[in-house]
Amino acid sequence: MTLSTMLSTMAIGMLRTFGVFSLTLIGSLPLGMVVALLKKSRFAVVRGFISAYISIIRGTPLMLQLLVWYFGPFYLFGMNIGGWRFPAVILGFVLNYAAYFAEIYRGGIESMPVGQYEAAEVLGYTHTQTFMRIILPQVIKRIMPSITNEVITLVKDTSLAFTLAYQEVFSLAKQISASQTSFMPFVIAGVFYFVANYAVEFAMSRIEKALDYYK
Amino acid sequence: MILEMNNIRKSFGAHEVLKDISIGVDRGEVVSIIGPSGSGKSTLLRCATFLETIDGGDISYMGEHAVHTDDAGKAVYVSPQKLRHFRSYYGLVFQQFNLFPHYSILKNLIDAPMHVQGKSKEEATDLAMALLYKMGLSERADAYPYQLSGGQQQRVAIARALAMSPEILFFDEPTSALDPELTGEVLKVIRELAEEHMTMVVVTHEMPFAKAVSNRVVFMADGVIVEQGDPQDVFDNPQEERTKQFLRVFER
Numbered sequence: 001m002t003l004s005t006m007l008s009t010m011a012i013g014m015l016r017t018f019g020v021f022s023l024t025l026i027g028s029l030p031l032g033m034v035v036a037l038l039k040k041s042r043f044a045v046v047r048g049f050i051s052a053y054i055s056i057i058r059g060t061p062l063m064l065q066l067l068v069w070y071f072g073p074f075y076l077f078g079m080n081i082g083g084w085r086f087p088a089v090i091l092g093f094v095l096n097y098a099a100y101f102a103e104i105y106r107g108g109i110e111s112m113p114v115g116q117y118e119a120a121e122v123l124g125y126t127h128t129q130t131f132m133r134i135i136l137p138q139v140i141k142r143i144m145p146s147i148t149n150e151v152i153t154l155v156k157d158t159s160l161a162f163t164l165a166y167q168e169v170f171s172l173a174k175q176i177s178a179s180q181t182s183f184m185p186f187v188i189a190g191v192f193y194f195v196a197n198y199a200v201e202f203a204m205s206r207i208e209k210a211l212d213y214y215k
Numbered sequence: 216m217i218l219e220m221n222n223i224r225k226s227f228g229a230h231e232v233l234k235d236i237s238i239g240v241d242r243g244e245v246v247s248i249i250g251p252s253g254s255g256k257s258t259l260l261r262c263a264t265f266l267e268t269i270d271g272g273d274i275s276y277m278g279e280h281a282v283h284t285d286d287a288g289k290a291v292y293v294s295p296q297k298l299r300h301f302r303s304y305y306g307l308v309f310q311q312f313n314l315f316p317h318y319s320i321l322k323n324l325i326d327a328p329m330h331v332q333g334k335s336k337e338e339a340t341d342l343a344m345a346l347l348y349k350m351g352l353s354e355r356a357d358a359y360p361y362q363l364s365g366g367q368q369q370r371v372a373i374a375r376a377l378a379m380s381p382e383i384l385f386f387d388e389p390t391s392a393l394d395p396e397l398t399g400e401v402l403k404v405i406r407e408l409a410e411e412h413m414t415m416v417v418v419t420h421e422m423p424f425a426k427a428v429s430n431r432v433v434f435m436a437d438g439v440i441v442e443q444g445d446p447q448d449v450f451d452n453p454q455e456e457r458t459k460q461f462l463r464v465f466e467r
């Protein structure tokens with residue numbers, strides 16, 4: 001196998017990795033906010049459920065969670081899991097990252113001085129306006145460094161999709177390496193992850209800079 | 216009467232902080248509230264501005280009841296929507312300014328008029344610029360709060376409250392967080408508002424200011440109003456022993 005065929009085979013894996021990465025962010029960034037807000041719900045049942053969800057997600061390996069999402073429906077309901085592989089990967093990642101993002105959001109929201117809420121309340125803002133106009137923009141700035149860390153972890157975590165034999169970069173690298181007895185695929189995969197993280201760091205630092213107009 | 220508070224009671228746990236306090240404020244009046252630390256001055260303002268919920272008593276603005284005490288002795292508030300309507304009657308200036316750091320000075324002044332009162336951007340901006348001019352801060356409209364001194368930030372906070380065209384303005388120790396050399400510029404602004412007959416209630420430790428600017432001085436201690444009246448009377452000829460004792464600390 002020439003280097004270029006190797007690269008073009010792996011390019012498909014790269015696209016899949018990018019798909020897992022972006023779908024996870026698209027799903028978990030907003031879902032994390034929903035989870036963070038539900039954790040402060042007035043209903044004890046909801047709060048209890050959310051706390052349990054967060055501690056289970058944080059207390060077990062993502063690899064195990066992926067296996068549960070993939071095989072669970074079959075063992076529990078006898079569901080035909082053909083075609084379920086990709087949805088299970090995304091479901092597992094989104095629910096996992098939403099829990100981590102939720103904790104970051106919660107920390108950010110709790111770090112806001114109470115004076116900001118009180119000033120907004122006295123001015124007559126509704127609760128929704130206070131959150132959307134006053135609190136959230138400041139929270140986003142405060143949590144940006146933590147979000148960056150999570151996103152970088154996600155780039156590397158996407159390789160865990162290999163657990164479900166999803167053919168992303170890492171799985172393909174392993175397969176090609178084994179069949180061609182070559183170390184090259186791992187080098188390509190390594191460069192890919194490194195460059196991807198470099199791009200993430202660059203993008204995030206641009207966002208942080210853009211938010212630097214106030215203190 | 217712009218504000219009327221009757222028989223206000225407020226406890227934090229077992230600690231009764233306001234014990235049956237009644238106070239009314241007429242249009243154009245400037246009322247100073249003085250008293251030792253922990254006497255309940257801030258709590259009174261926070262109850263008047265609905266940041267704290269009272270346990271008993273009545274509060275009305277412009278003759279409309281916002282809270283009343285029912286036959287069972289329980290304080291009943293109007294609905295949250297109605298309460299928001301009451302918020303348009305007053306403004307509050309905090310000790311710690313509490314400006315919105317992510318908004319420019321101008322945006323701090325126009326955001327609530329636009330999104331709470333539904334004013335157009337032009338209308339809100341015209342009023343905001345006029346207020347900034349009055350505060351001597353026209354040049355700083357595009358700055359952010361962190362770029363201003365404490366005294367300037369507090370003047371912006373006053374302008375932000377005024378931008379809502381309130382009937383009455385509350386101040387909770389507006390100069391206590393400021394370096395001594397910056398208190399003058401804030402007190403000057405409040406004095407100018409008093410000259411324009413803006414209705415104000417000012418909690419302060421600045422005795423000369425209270426004496427010079429207010430129409431009435433209220434002395435609070437341990438959750439009750441011990442004495443109130445004309446500033447000259449209260450400061451120069453206090454009747455109650457507790458008042459004399461408190462004022463003695465400030466004479467030197």
Ligand SMILES: Nc1ncnc2c1ncn2[C@@H]1O[C@H](COP(=O)(O)OP(=O)(O)OP(=O)(O)O)[C@@H](O)[C@H]1O
Nearest residue numbers: 227228230232250251252253254255256257258259
């Ligand atoms: N949220 C709260 N929870 C419990 N106790 C409180 C709370 N807010 C105020 N208190 C207590 O109520 C009492 C009155 O406090 P308040 O802040 O109204 O006093 P103050 O007259 O404004 O004093 P200062 O001059 O120090 O500002 C104090 O004993 C204070 O500890």
Ligand SMILES: [Mg+2]
Nearest residue numbers: 256257258388
């Ligand atoms: Mg106080």
